[in-house]
Amino acid sequence: MLLCVTHKRIYRDANGGSRLAEYCxxxxxxxxxxxxxxxFGKVKSRTNALSGLNISIKYGELFGIIGPNGAxxxxxIKILSTLLLPTSGSAFVLxxxxxxxxxxxxxxxxxxxxxxxxxxxxxxxxxxxxxxxDLYGVxxxxxxxxxxxxxxxxxxxxxxxxRVEKYSRGMKQRLHIARALVHDPELMFLDEPTIxxxxxxxxxxxxxxxxxxxDGKSILLTTHYMFEADxxxxxxxxxxxxxxxxLDRPSGLKKQVRDxxxxxxxxxxxxxxxxxSISELPSVSRVFSEDSGDRTIIRIQTPDGSExxxxxxxxxxxxxxxxIESSIKEPTLEDAYLRMVEE
Amino acid sequence: xxxxxxxxxxxxxxxxxxxxxxxxxxxWVIPSIIAPxxxxxxALFLFSNVTGPILLYAVLGGGMMGMWxxxxxxxxxxxxxxxxxxxxxxxxxxxxxxIWIVLGRVIWNxxxxxxxxxxxxxxxxxxxxxxxxxxxxxxFAASTFVTFLSLSAFxxxxxxxxxxxRKGGFITNGIEIPVYIATGTMFPIGLLPFYVGAVSYxxxxxxxxxxxxxxxxxxxxxxxxxSIFVDIAVTIIITVVYxxxxxxxxxxxxxIAKRNGTLGDF
Numbered sequence: 001m002l003l004c005v006t007h008k009r010i011y012r013d014a015n016g017g018s019r020l021a022e023y024c025x026x027x028x029x030x031x032x033x034x035x036x037x038x039x040f041g042k043v044k045s046r047t048n049a050l051s052g053l054n055i056s057i058k059y060g061e062l063f064g065i066i067g068p069n070g071a072x073x074x075x076x077i078k079i080l081s082t083l084l085l086p087t088s089g090s091a092f093v094l095x096x097x098x099x100x101x102x103x104x105x106x107x108x109x110x111x112x113x114x115x116x117x118x119x120x121x122x123x124x125x126x127x128x129x130x131x132x133x134d135l136y137g138v139x140x141x142x143x144x145x146x147x148x149x150x151x152x153x154x155x156x157x158x159x160x161x162x163r164v165e166k167y168s169r170g171m172k173q174r175l176h177i178a179r180a181l182v183h184d185p186e187l188m189f190l191d192e193p194t195i196x197x198x199x200x201x202x203x204x205x206x207x208x209x210x211x212x213x214x215d216g217k218s219i220l221l222t223t224h225y226m227f228e229a230d231x232x233x234x235x236x237x238x239x240x241x242x243x244x245x246x247l248d249r250p251s252g253l254k255k256q257v258r259d260x261x262x263x264x265x266x267x268x269x270x271x272x273x274x275x276x277s278i279s280e281l282p283s284v285s286r287v288f289s290e291d292s293g294d295r296t297i298i299r300i301q302t303p304d305g306s307e308x309x310x311x312x313x314x315x316x317x318x319x320x321x322x323x324i325e326s327s328i329k330e331p332t333l334e335d336a337y338l339r340m341v342e343e
Numbered sequence: 344x345x346x347x348x349x350x351x352x353x354x355x356x357x358x359x360x361x362x363x364x365x366x367x368x369x370x371w372v373i374p375s376i377i378a379p380x381x382x383x384x385x386a387l388f389l390f391s392n393v394t395g396p397i398l399l400y401a402v403l404g405g406g407m408m409g410m411w412x413x414x415x416x417x418x419x420x421x422x423x424x425x426x427x428x429x430x431x432x433x434x435x436x437x438x439x440x441x442i443w444i445v446l447g448r449v450i451w452n453x454x455x456x457x458x459x460x461x462x463x464x465x466x467x468x469x470x471x472x473x474x475x476x477x478x479x480x481x482x483f484a485a486s487t488f489v490t491f492l493s494l495s496a497f498x499x500x501x502x503x504x505x506x507x508x509r510k511g512g513f514i515t516n517g518i519e520i521p522v523y524i525a526t527g528t529m530f531p532i533g534l535l536p537f538y539v540g541a542v543s544y545x546x547x548x549x550x551x552x553x554x555x556x557x558x559x560x561x562x563x564x565x566x567x568x569x570s571i572f573v574d575i576a577v578t579i580i581i582t583v584v585y586x587x588x589x590x591x592x593x594x595x596x597x598x599i600a601k602r603n604g605t606l607g608d609f
Contacts, residue, residue: 117429122367134356135437137348
């Protein structure tokens with residue numbers, strides 16, 4: 001059984017007093033710049049991966065970071081897991097400074113990188129886990145008991161003695177998670193753990209993440225998949241070009257785009273005139289048309305869903321276009337995300 | 344509760360994993376058996392007109408080449424392997440100081456190199472009928488052991504280069520032959536220009552190889568004008584200096600790689 005963690009920690013401050021820490025991760029104006037140098041070492045260009053990130057993650061929280069490629073998600077995780085130094089600003093993990101307390105932090109965190117890399121492919125899954133147990137100083141008597149438990153938890157029982165090169169991508173990803181748990185960390189960093197997995201494999205991983213949360217782990221998850229962030233995370237930070245664009249609960253982020261209620265019409269007949277007329281309505285911000293077999297789907301972005309739907313029905317009728325199906329949809333996290341990132 | 348990392352546990356785990364990876368790849372026979380064997384054959388054919396101590400000199404040189412070749416290749420490759428495999432960051436995210444992980448790998452590579460050396464010596468003894476009598480078996484064993492440690496220490500120094508950058512492979516690959524020459528493995532360093540001598544004397548294995556030959560061949564004068572005990576002592580001192588330098592450098596190099604963001608490059 002994996003150990004549970006409490007949701008607050010007591011730390012000694014510089015004056016010898018104690019304080020109750022609510023956050024397992026805190027970043028303050030965190031910046032990271034990459035320098036691209038030529039052969040002679042002269043700086044050719046600079047890339048700002050993080051431009052002053054401020055986030056705080058509570059103990060026991062499942063916190064998500066979403067953002068487009070190059071937004072700074074992986075850079076954030078690498079800094080927090082002591083694998084990369086920030087250019088400026090500060091970051092504290094479990095109350096410790098990531099630039100000074102490397103080994104103390106590493107003993108208490110687990111990192112899962114997405115993708116197939118990061119495992120020793122020529123040896124077995126079991127041998128991978130035992131090796132990393134040794135690197136984390138887990139006594140052999142403990143790892144002999146814990147490793148089979150982890151193998152069972154990630155659903156690799158019966159395959160643990162096969163070489164990792166024979167594993168499917170989903171199995172490798174599950175082994176990644178088991179590897180990150182060999183020392184029973186309090187805080188886990190999951191960097192796009194479902195990337196490239198088929199739907200069933202991704203669902204398995206999400207199930208494991210939910211279980212980790214139940215076990216009391218604090219988790220920082222980065223992902224490209226909005227539904228995944230929506231399903232798993234208690235709070236989500238949206239970052240773009242190294243900047244924090246929004247930080248809220250998934251429901252809160254969706255509220256920010258209430259003005260983009262989506263009206264969807266499935267119609268028969270020539271809908272070009274209908275789309276054109278609808279787009280001229282005053283409260284409509286955008287209209288998309290898409291042919292789908294024998295019908296056309298018209299999607300209308302507007303803050304006044306009901307009113308626009310009624311007007312659209314009238315326009316369709318005037319143009320002899322039959323509406324087969326109509327609906328008003330609430331904005332999804334993806335709608336909110338796209339709006340924030342595009343802005 | 345935070346765990347205490349045992350250095351012995353880390354070194355052993357690293358050694359075992361390197362051995363498992365090594366045997367899992369069938370290509371291991373090329374750098375580990377075939378290449379040093381060919382080197383030794385060439386040397387033995389060059390010395391085919393001579394017998395006795397000189398032939399033993401050549402065989403011992405071949406053995407040392409086997410050990411050194413495997414050490415330098417293995418030390419560089421074991422870290423490069425982590426870069427290619429994407430395990431570099433996972434390895435570094437563990438709370439074990441990198442020097443202990445690298446040491447485990449280098450010890451395995453040197454051990455495997457010493458097996459090559461023994462293999463080459465056996466071929467020399469059987470095929471070319473080189474005399475098997477050693478002048479001082481005890482000192483021969485002691486010299487071989489300290490040279491083994493010295494090669495391991497040299498390997499950890501080289502591994503720093505690979506941690507720093509993926510381009511480090513050029514250096515570790517390029518250093519193999521110059522070190523054969525500088526350490527007097529195949530040719531006495533007295534034949535080399537004066538300025539090369541300074542480099543030779545700063546390399547631990549130079550002293551170790553000389554000690555091995557002095558212990559094996561009774562009539563061998565030595566390329567260094569000292570007694571075998573001085574050779575062994577200097578080998579130990581240089582080995583300790585190498586390890587100390589590696590420990591300091593490994594921390595420094597890791598920090599530079601983290602600052603430059605090159606740990607994940609492959």
